Amino acid sequence: MTTSVVSVVYVNDAPAAARFYGDLLGMSPSFETSGYITFDLGPGADLGLWSGQFEGLSPDVPRTGEVCLAIDGGPDELNAVFEQWNSKGVTILREPHDAGFGLTFLAADPDGNRIRVAPRG
Template sequence: MFDQTFILLYVDSPAASADFYARLLGRDALEASPTFAMFALGSGVKLGLWARHTVAPAAMAAGGGAEIGFPVPDADTVRTVHADWAARGLTIAQAPTEMDFGTTFVALDPDGHRLRVFAPGAE
């Protein structure tokens, strides 16, 4: 059918969000304008950041209505990324914890969207 290779988040300020994601991901935006920015996440997946007030038709969702998953190989990597992101000043919504699917933690971007780092548990 379709390849899902594009994540789109509605943000208050594409410039502020682009700065946040450039620092988080360690790479520059592929494109940026006053109302939109786009990043490559890897494996052909792109992240778009669209100014909430310019979306047509108007967006119904407020900030924080989405979650991006960042899979990592193991629980030690979850804890390492958590320590790094906390030291960088990211808001941590959930400290590293064991859940039924594995080890995880959740940070927030400037608009409250969740950034979930996780290592799937052994099956």
């Protein structure tokens, strides 16, 4: 049996969210409908953007989960990603800091969902 773990992020507008995530990740969706779009992140991992399930999501509502982008490279690579995202106008919730497992920063998508960038462990 082949399995894949799909991390689902609830959004107001799946195509708009796909443009946002596609730009940040430098990739195109692997599957698209008007309300559900996925990105193939590698063997056994996908990111799903799903709209229509929670109409009117507000960025002001605290989120308890995160999508984590684990990157190769050290602090210089993480800082470069931070600078790139910051220059694109991505909402930064917490600038690069040491969290015990390495340098990390926290951003948010337009719906308020958290996106952490951290070193690959």
